[in-house]
Amino acid sequence: MANEEEVQCGSMLFKQEELQEMSGVNVGGDYVEVMCGCTSHRYGDAVARLRVFPSGDLEITCECTPGCDEDKLTPAAFEKHSGRETARKWKNNVWVIMGGEKVPLSKTVLLKYYNEASKKCSRSNKSQGGKVCHRDEFVGCNDCGKERRFRLRSRDECRVHHNAMADPNWKCSDFPYDKITCEGEEERGSRKVYRGCTRSPTCKGCTSCVCFGCELCRFSDCTCQTCVDFTSNVKA
Numbered sequence: 001m002a003n004e005e006e007v008q009c010g011s012m013l014f015k016q017e018e019l020q021e022m023s024g025v026n027v028g029g030d031y032v033e034v035m036c037g038c039t040s041h042r043y044g045d046a047v048a049r050l051r052v053f054p055s056g057d058l059e060i061t062c063e064c065t066p067g068c069d070e071d072k073l074t075p076a077a078f079e080k081h082s083g084r085e086t087a088r089k090w091k092n093n094v095w096v097i098m099g100g101e102k103v104p105l106s107k108t109v110l111l112k113y114y115n116e117a118s119k120k121c122s123r124s125n126k127s128q129g130g131k132v133c134h135r136d137e138f139v140g141c142n143d144c145g146k147e148r149r150f151r152l153r154s155r156d157e158c159r160v161h162h163n164a165m166a167d168p169n170w171k172c173s174d175f176p177y178d179k180i181t182c183e184g185e186e187e188r189g190s191r192k193v194y195r196g197c198t199r200s201p202t203c204k205g206c207t208s209c210v211c212f213g214c215e216l217c218r219f220s221d222c223t224c225q226t227c228v229d230f231t232s233n234v235k236a
Helices: 075-081 109-124 155-166 225-235
Strands: 006-009 011-015 032-040 044-052 058-062 094-098 101-104 137-140 147-150
Touching: 011 109, 044 075, 044 109, 058 075, 075 094, 075 155, 137 155, 147 155
Parallel strands: none
Antiparallel strands: 006 011, 032 044, 032 094, 044 058, 094 101, 137 147
């Protein structure tokens, strides 16, 4: 449990009174872990453990069944894994137990550093036109070969795309937000050219919409060489 004054997590993250009513609190060397869950009207409660890191990263290890081996999930991915019918609302759909009641993450202190990181990333990645410079990207399904669009407007969306790019076996059904299957139609080529550039709607890639690494799309808890190099350079 936490000490009497502060929970130490690399830096001082939360005061004891902020966490004392939460179930399953565990303090690690560089994180705070609590019990969490997500409720599906069809499948019931999926229970898991949420880790909060000083960087703002959120990592969930699912314990929905004894044999479940899903870990290091983003909240959005856990929301989909749980079978929640309304996706893209993980801040309200993923909950923790406080005083015996289910409380949405959005109403707790646990998103404090996530929100701070998101605001910082948004400020630091503005182009001269005032827009975040991350255009939409496409990833091909390993099963059907169809390309699916990924929006990169938030840290969560960037992480979903980052994980998909790193997975050679990524398939349509792995998409965490919308229920996509291989049977679904692929976007027409005439539509794919529109990728959200603030300078030109049909831009093929420019300094306004192509990012080569920032705090929004690089992750300190990722071990890929791109993220490791970026994190090392930032610390240098």
